[in-house]
Amino acid sequence: MDLRYTDADEAFRAELRSWLESTLQDLPAPPARDDWAERRRYDTDWQRRLHDAGYAGLNWPERVGGRAASPSEQLIFLEETTRARAPYVGVNFVGTLHAGPTLIAEASEEQQERYLPSILRGDEVWCQGFSEPTAGSDLASLRTKAVRDGDEYVVNGQKIWCSFAQVADFCELLVRTDPEAKKQAGITWLILPMDSPGIEIRPIDTVAGSSEFAEVFLGDVRVPVANRVGDENDGWRITQVTFSFERGTAFVSELVDARRLANELAVLARRAPRMEGSAWDDATVRRELGHIVAELDALWALTKRNVSQAERTGSPGPGSMMIKLAYSEARQRLGELSLRVLDRAALAFSDDLLSGADELLEERLRTLALTIAAGTSQIQRNIIAERVLGLPRK
């Protein structure tokens, strides 16, 4: 057992650091939150820079233009870019981390050639059309219907929580092609061009205000059969293969960021005034923060364990599910503690009240989704109990 990186890993890190240092200082200021056209431009520009420097598709196979990096290089990449506060993957999220890996695993050679290079170069943006208003935790109950009509599917239905739909070129779309089959057995995976007639996009405002999420309404949208990935009615299986690409690194950026924020809270608490002294004088604040940091540190160690396991076996094991659950709760506790520390400086999103307060407040609202999105904590616990511990479903 060894927490030291190999010389090769350290060389990779050094090279990356130096590239980040020089590249980040040239970067323009990030665009306004609500300026979607600019955000697309900014994020895809960053993706293009990654691509040109050889950092795009780090974990993708070389045959599709990736770097075929090891899991530990992937860990280092995420760690260093987050530490350096490099731009977030942003609008490239679905393309690089979800649709792309799915295409690599399941799409035809023609499809891979058509779509993968432009994802890596930041030329094309993808969104996800999985969830529906009545299909959340129970995704397999989705109802959006696709009916075959010659060389096309005619799609009708409604999707929700489609990130960046307003700027996407393509959508990875799950549709029901066999309404008679058992629910998992009648689902098909389609590539939907977002400029197809019949698509209506309605942005979703979240608790934090305007957001990257949207509802997508599909009315008689025609999708070529050639845009189907895998077999008809085999879409459910295809959705299950995607996550193997994470190789244990799914929460690396989040953990690097959360540990930084925990430290910033310790800094800010010393500046948060109380009747006497500062919030840092409150022993209950310090103890709670110590507990949260111990958990975040443990999750960071557990991440390295998962990455090591992926390195050895190709699969990160059950630790990834546990990290999702425990990270969500630790991060929300950090958010709750932030509010306690901020006290009345939390009454507005403003740096004027206490410098650094607005970032913590934004975080607090955004992290409310952690125990819900991509599997509620309730569902995660079920899965751990059933798949890891072997407890019976019924």
Place this chain on the structure above:
Amino acid sequence: MDLRYTDADEAFRAELRSWLESTLQDLPAPPARDDWAERRRYDTDWQRRLHDAGYAGLNWPERVGGRAASPSEQLIFLEETTRARAPYVGVNFVGTLHAGPTLIAEASEEQQERYLPSILRGDEVWCQGFSEPTAGSDLASLRTKAVRDGDEYVVNGQKIWCSFAQVADFCELLVRTDPEAKKQAGITWLILPMDSPGIEIRPIDTVAGSSEFAEVFLGDVRVPVANRVGDENDGWRITQVTFSFERGTAFVSELVDARRLANELAVLARRAPRMEGSAWDDATVRRELGHIVAELDALWALTKRNVSQAERTGSPGPGSMMIKLAYSEARQRLGELSLRVLDRAALAFSDDLLSGADELLEERLRTLALTIAAGTSQIQRNIIAERVLGLPRK
């Protein structure tokens, strides 16, 4: 709305206080924990004193020798006896609080005349034979079988968690008389004389050491049909009527006691040494204790609400279930906090380490049962969700 007691209530309280003051000073020292014969003698002696002073069967109807007191008098009685640290109901627990009330509601006139007066006088002691090794939360699945043979039932089976079985004269026994019926529909309620041949009693040691609990093994035990309460196969319904006698006062003694203990913990924490100062200097200890006390105070208020409702309508409403759940958790938190305060003074049950430590430690162990006995907290939450909030069973 009024938290002041009526003049009549206050007169009742004053009379009780003065009786307690004079009676308690004459009381012999309580017997050793494990001396069951002495404990029976001590507890029934106390019951006899209550009886002679007119305080036995406070909430029982006058026709069976009770005082027909109001719910608020019942509250005052429990509050004052607990405050005065009068003997606990002890071996009279099942007779006065469970079997007796059941008999009052469901037994024949002859049965009532035979059994009730001797419960009130402390002449006879009862135990409960409900739970079985395989029937805990799912009590209705009990298997102890009673087969009719002329004027008798022949009983075979095993009971568990029978408090004070080793000193009891009678047992309120649930048996299965119809093995074919739906599980709730085949149960009968019997009065089992504990000197019947075929009974074997095996004491149960708990986490706290020796205890009042026992397993009771029943081999061809013959119980006269005349000892049946209610109809054959109507026993399940009969077990459901008992609790109405509590009239919202079920946790009065516990709450009075827990609030006293919380205060004692605050006293003890000032004497519990730390590297610098005392445990009371630890702000996290104070805040947690403040939280627990706020909860205990709220439960005390909620108890008064339930009693008021019982006074108005005869039934305490759903508040009682909530008190059971919340009290159990608050009390266990108090126990956890006690251990934190005691630190190494918790390493033995000894008053030599820190005076008052041993009581808190005993408490800590005994209160581990609170979230399990008489309905686990999991079951309590189900019941509240289904019966109070109307959520569906399936």
Place this chain on the structure above:
Amino acid sequence: MDFELSADQEALRDGIAELLAGRFGIERVRACENLPGAVDRERWRELGEAGVFALRLPEADGGLDLGLVDAAVVFEELGAALVPGPLVWSEVCAGVVGGAADGSTVVGGVSAQVGDRVVIEHLGGIDALARVGSERVARLEPGDVTAEPLARPLDPLTPVSLVEALPEGDPLALAPARARRDGAVLCAAYLVGMARAMAASGVVYALEREQFDRPIGSFQSIKHLLADAAVRVEMARASVHAAALHVDDPELGDVRRAVAGSKHLAGEAAIANARTALQVHGGMGFTWEVDVHLYLKRAWVLDTVFGSADEHADAVAACLSSFPLA
């Protein structure tokens, strides 16, 4: 001893609930975001006419001579409806600021200053500002306060301003300790109403939302979340009513302990129940469209006034005797 609502109190509760259902439905409440200070002055007067601020005033002053517990009954309903504005301040000052009692004057307030930056809620919608200092409560004119409205308040229905300097103002015939104490209880009552509304909203959604071919309310994990939410409401309400009765009749026991416990539990209940409602609502709970976030944000805001849950827990602990009880 009768700790249930009296028939009069039930009528009071039902009357205000009916008024609020008609005049402060959630759409109207949301619309207050666009009013100055988020105060609907017209309907504020209707609240005043209904007696919301005057319950505890002597009959001679147009009041009903009722107790703090009656006011708490009303404030629970205001909280359940999430009515915006400085309701608590206006009630507490009703006897000393002209026009507050009938709702023609809207009174806001600010408590003891911590640090060098003072934030004031609803400044654009009030006629008078009560400033609670250590020695006295002073009346300030909002126009005399130099303040800058902050662009994005945490709670869209609680606009806040950053104050440069606060003038001294004129003393009011109101003891600071009393303002803090009554304010804490009324604020706690309001929070109980919020906690109740959130528990109810979770139940409604759990009954109607289906996943895996059954209502999500049939799953144990959801049941347990909602059972705990219901328990928090009952405990916090009992605590608030007890505190209110203690304030009006100090012989009942330790008033400080009762008041501190009530604000502590009510604050925690409102936050926890809004969190529960959000979790039960799943993705929908995370949207602006569903009301849950408005309750959660308000609960956070109200934890910063009249003492936080933390401070009140400390206050309860400070009330514990340092000697064994007799």
Place this chain on the structure above:
Amino acid sequence: MDFELSADQEALRDGIAELLAGRFGIERVRACENLPGAVDRERWRELGEAGVFALRLPEADGGLDLGLVDAAVVFEELGAALVPGPLVWSEVCAGVVGGAADGSTVVGGVSAQVGDRVVIEHLGGIDALARVGSERVARLEPGDVTAEPLARPLDPLTPVSLVEALPEGDPLALAPARARRDGAVLCAAYLVGMARAMAASGVVYALEREQFDRPIGSFQSIKHLLADAAVRVEMARASVHAAALHVDDPELGDVRRAVAGSKHLAGEAAIANARTALQVHGGMGFTWEVDVHLYLKRAWVLDTVFGSADEHADAVAACLSSFPLA
């Protein structure tokens, strides 16, 4: 970077687990209650011969020259089996107290004195007592310690004595900070083993116990308790392994923070998982007969040595920078 166990470490783990299964089954562990100081001296020597105390010693001293993480792997197994006695003290002192390494000398210990009453564990079963002061670690002879055994120890397998006076003793070549640090990590590793055993015991019972015509492990509330228990084990173990590696290679990062976090999480995991196991076992969990209470009590005891979970949380917080990270 390879944070998985190496093949050697897996062999070490499996070897010790096999030894313990044969020699320290729970019946044998329970029987230690009747031995002086609850130490089974014969089997203690077997542990010594198996290398439990000598792993980290140089080969020249009969050791294996391994690291703290290897010792942690072994101590996790000891904890899972609930082996009684001053195992941690004996390992920490193996290089400086003759006979400790091979198990022929049993070394107990006592940390900094708090207050005027000192309690010592296992006094009747040890040959040497290490006293960790602020300046030095001293060796005391148990026979020189005036102490009174206490009749009912919290944990039946951790007998304790109340000490009247502690002699000065002779200095050992062991820095107090090192004793505390290595002791904390090994104790944390032992606690991880306990937490793992309790999580596993809950799962086994949940699969076998039926109520309402199905295994109780099919109910969501039980599933969720056990899922949380499993997560606690994985997190605490990762934390302990990371801390052990940091101790042996301080260039990896902040050793104090890593060590404090590991003892904090392991202590909380052991207590919480024993509580979970008790709750899942229902009434049976409340009996002396079922092993759960032995684990719970031991977890409580071990929270009082080498720093409590509370103290270590404070220590983690104290490690946080007072400046924004670069």
